Amino acid sequence: MMTFRRYLRGSGRVLAFVFVASVIWLLLDIAVLRLSFSEFNLQLLKERVIREKELLKQQAKITQNRDFRSPVLRMDSAVIPEEDKGAVSSDITRIYRQGGRRHKEQNSNLQENHSNKTVSLVAPAKKPVDLLENDAPLLENITVKNNSIAESSIVTQDTVDGRKDAEIKPMKTAQHVKDESKQHQDTKEEPPVKRTHTPGTKTLVFKEENHTKMLSQSYQNSTVSRKAGVHKVLSLDVTGAPRDPTAIGQFGQAAVVPSDNEAEVKKRWDEGYFNVYLSDQIPVDRAIPDTRPDICARHLVHDDLPSTSVIFCFVDEVWSTLLRSVHSVLNRSPPHLLKEIILVDDFSTKDYLKDQLDKYMSQFPKVRIIRLKERQGLIRARLAGAAVAKGEVLTFLDSHVECNVGWLEPLLEQVYLDRRKVSCPVIDVISDQDMSYKMVDNFQRGIFKWPLVFGWSTLSSKYIKKNNMTEADPIRCPVMAGGLFSIDRQYFYELGAYDPGLDVWGGENMEISFKIWMCGGEIKIIPCSRVGHIFRGQNPYKFPKDRQKTVERNLARVAEVWLDEYKELFYGHGYHHLLDKSVIDVGNLTEQIELRNRLKCKSFKWYLDNVYPEMVTPLLKAKGLVYNRGLRKCLSLKKDSLSFEMCDLLNQSQQFNYTWLKHIRQQDLCVAPQVKYHSLVIESCDRANPGQRWLHKSSNSELPDHFVLEFSPNHVCLEAVHRSEKLRLAPCVAKSAYQKWKFTDYFSQ
Numbered sequence: 018m019m020t021f022r023r024y025l026r027g028s029g030r031v032l033a034f035v036f037v038a039s040v041i042w043l044l045l046d047i048a049v050l051r052l053s054f055s056e057f058n059l060q061l062l063k064e065r066v067i068r069e070k071e072l073l074k075q076q077a078k079i080t081q082n083r084d085f086r087s088p089v090l091r092m093d094s095a096v097i098p099e100e101d102k103g104a105v106s107s108d109i110t111r112i113y114r115q116g117g118r119r120h121k122e123q124n125s126n127l128q129e130n131h132s133n134k135t136v137s138l139v140a141p142a143k144k145p146v147d148l149l150e151n152d153a154p155l156l157e158n159i160t161v162k163n164n165s166i167a168e169s170s171i172v173t174q175d176t177v178d179g180r181k182d183a184e185i186k187p188m189k190t191a192q193h194v195k196d197e198s199k200q201h202q203d204t205k206e207e208p209p210v211k212r213t214h215t216p217g218t219k220t221l222v223f224k225e226e227n228h229t230k231m232l233s234q235s236y237q238n239s240t241v242s243r244k245a246g247v248h249k250v251l252s253l254d255v256t257g258a259p260r261d262p263t264a265i266g267q268f269g270q271a272a273v274v275p276s277d278n279e280a281e282v283k284k285r286w287d288e289g290y291f292n293v294y295l296s297d298q299i300p301v302d303r304a305i306p307d308t309r310p311d312i313c314a315r316h317l318v319h320d321d322l323p324s325t326s327v328i329f330c331f332v333d334e335v336w337s338t339l340l341r342s343v344h345s346v347l348n349r350s351p352p353h354l355l356k357e358i359i360l361v362d363d364f365s366t367k368d369y370l371k372d373q374l375d376k377y378m379s380q381f382p383k384v385r386i387i388r389l390k391e392r393q394g395l396i397r398a399r400l401a402g403a404a405v406a407k408g409e410v411l412t413f414l415d416s417h418v419e420c421n422v423g424w425l426e427p428l429l430e431q432v433y434l435d436r437r438k439v440s441c442p443v444i445d446v447i448s449d450q451d452m453s454y455k456m457v458d459n460f461q462r463g464i465f466k467w468p469l470v471f472g473w474s475t476l477s478s479k480y481i482k483k484n485n486m487t488e489a490d491p492i493r494c495p496v497m498a499g500g501l502f503s504i505d506r507q508y509f510y511e512l513g514a515y516d517p518g519l520d521v522w523g524g525e526n527m528e529i530s531f532k533i534w535m536c537g538g539e540i541k542i543i544p545c546s547r548v549g550h551i552f553r554g555q556n557p558y559k560f561p562k563d564r565q566k567t568v569e570r571n572l573a574r575v576a577e578v579w580l581d582e583y584k585e586l587f588y589g590h591g592y593h594h595l596l597d598k599s600v601i602d603v604g605n606l607t608e609q610i611e612l613r614n615r616l617k618c619k620s621f622k623w624y625l626d627n628v629y630p631e632m633v634t635p636l637l638k639a640k641g642l643v644y645n646r647g648l649r650k651c652l653s654l655k656k657d658s659l660s661f662e663m664c665d666l667l668n669q670s671q672q673f674n675y676t677w678l679k680h681i682r683q684q685d686l687c688v689a690p691q692v693k694y695h696s697l698v699i700e701s702c703d704r705a706n707p708g709q710r711w712l713h714k715s716s717n718s719e720l721p722d723h724f725v726l727e728f729s730p731n732h733v734c735l736e737a738v739h740r741s742e743k744l745r746l747a748p749c750v751a752k753s754a755y756q757k758w759k760f761t762d763y764f765s766q
């Protein structure tokens with residue numbers, strides 16, 4: 018105590034004062050600093066809220082102005098927040114994905130980054146990737162054109178995979194891809210995960226945990242904007258850094274077979290009806306070009322999208338294509354959305370699809386294999402897959418596909434926004450010849466022609482203009498191709514799933530499409546979701562029964578349940594024989610008809626008028642008065658007998674229809690030949706009776722104005738007898754005016 022007092026004397030007192038004063042000063046300083054920090058934070062918070070509000074307002078405005086039916090929010094003209102700009106193209110994989118569309122500025126960025134050995138590529142601030150014009154001449158402008166399907170041309174059943182016939186534009190030349198991949202390699206800071214690969218067989222390529230880790234990491238690391246419950250579509254792609262960039266077919270390039278191996282190609286062709294030899298040499302996890310419209314990578318989707326079960330059905334699928342299909346899903350789907358992959362083996366006969374497949378897939382905990390005990394066909398196989406699926410959404414895929422970057426979220430987004438929306442990816446083409454991955458034309462939708470033949474048709478420019486459509490907008494699709502789509506699981510069952518009476522292959526795409534549209538749902542093709550598919554010239558597997566009969570029977574079931582009075586058009590376009598019960602047994606339809614009634618589905622006419630109005634579908638071929646050239650009088654039906662009268666448009670007994678079933682008909686009475694074909698009778702129409710069918714105005718007939726009895730050993734025609742003014746059957750004479758007839762109105766040839 019004494020010592021302490023000594024210090025407070027003289028100069029010590031001054032020192033103590035200075036010390037106490039500085040402590041007080043320090044404390045005051047800290048307090049002021051704290052205050053200004055919290056004010057600063059508050060300010061920051063305020064700014065963020067304002068900016069978010071602004072952004073939301075802008076998005077709402079765009080959505081309103083353009084009346085987007087597309088639920089995916091767009092940011093094209095909205096302000097991209099500063100911190101998000103880099104994310105537009107932060108992944109270097111975008112370089113090769115741009116195809117020939119790289120921007121000069123991007124190029125210079127690339128070089129800079131290359132020299133600095135950094136991975137990220139910063140896109141130009143305002144116009145990130147829209148640079149087609151600059152590099153367009155670099156693109157080899159090849160248009161691969163097979164037998165093009167135009168809206169006006171009728172496609173045959175065998176071209177059900179009509180996409181084979183669509184115009185296909187390759188993304189870029191093989192050289193481009195190579196160069197770009199080289200740049201990619203050089204600039205990548207970390208080398209791609211090393212993996213070994215022996216084509217074809219046992220090689221365990223890499224573990225799913227690794228995938229999931231990689232994908233999740235890039236998900237977390239990505240500069241995804243997480244605002245108001247939405248984020249930018251995730252461009253996750255493990256193959257962004259392919260483990261073997263020089264591999265054959267890498268980056269979706271065309272692969273060339275040396276001429277001395279052509280025999281081998283031929284030998285193995287029938288295993289899948291595509292170039293199996295080549296496929297087996299291409300990595301099962303190859304990279305492919307991003308074929309989405311540029312804007313897609315900037316679309317926003319919801320954070321809480323539903324999870325999906327991906328279902329692949331297969332029968333005797335080629336090993337390498339099956340694996341490539343599965344890997345493409347594992348590699349390019351956000352793990353949190355991929356509940357599982359279900360492989361349904363529809364009683365395959367190939368050995369490699371048994372233990373070897375089990376073993377291979379056992380590395381991937383998400384993959385489950387279901388084996389059917391007998392051949393069920395793809396329709397019932399899909400039902401078996403759906404029955405065990407746990408995901409909220411079912412995503413069906415063929416077993417020879419490659420899902421592209423960002424394929425899944427836009428499909429799920431549709432279902433998220435409305436569970437009655439069924440979404441299909443754009444089906445890109447994997448060439449059956451050289452296995453190259455090709456982008457298809459924009460604005461294509463699935464349609465049908467009579468007799469229920471699927472085909473592709475490009476939207477007219479008028480339609481595109483009228484609806485103010487961009488190439489990324491979902492496209493209303495009257496009929497889906499069948500193989501690739503996402504549907505809410507519960508909704509699938511509410512719709513009665515597929516008609517389980519459909520066998521093996523074919524027609525189920527018509528059934529589900531009509532059902533969806535007519536019972537309150539909708540089908541959209543989503544241009545921002547791309548999946549490549551190998552379209553094959555033939556089915557590589559056997560049909561348990563005759564192929565044609567199987568497909569015809571399936572279609573007849575669909576027609577009977579869904580087409581109402583329009584089923585006459587189906588039968589009338591070459592399927593008359595299906596009306597004969599002894600030719601085909603369509604099976605029991607009671608349940609399907611009850612389902613349609615229970616769901617209170619709309620009529621087929623409603624579907625045509627509202628979903629596919631471009632389809633011209635007159636219910637009759639011709640109608641009105643039936644005028645005979647020789648007599649110059651009209652046919653009349655009174656008290657079940659036919660006669661001639663002066664033509665009178667107002668006279669109901671002179672009104673007849675000429676139908677798709679080739680009936681000359683009034684109400685439900687039809688003109689028919691009397692036994693032995695000499696005279697005529699009026700009898701109840703019977704659609705299965707070939708004797709009531711008359712050829713008239715057939716395009717390839719030499720007797721277009723005649724009524725030629727279709728089923729008679731010789732050409733027999735309907736003739737007016739000059740004197741008695743009666744009707745009879747007579748051998749056809751091309752020039753006879755008494756055998757020439759004309760209806761008032763014709764609707765179709």
Ligand code: UD2
Nearest residue numbers: 330331332363394395398415416498499500521522523524
């Ligand atoms: C198209 C569809 C296909 C299906 C079919 C009509 C696309 C891309 N493809 O024909 O999904 O809708 O039209 O029915 O839209 N499969 C079996 N069991 C069988 C037969 C086939 O599991 O008995 C599998 C087959 O291995 C394949 C899938 O079903 O994975 C579709 O068969 P496809 O590829 O022969 O049909 P595709 O593409 O010619």
Ligand code: MN
Nearest residue numbers: 415500550551
């Ligand atoms: Mn297929």
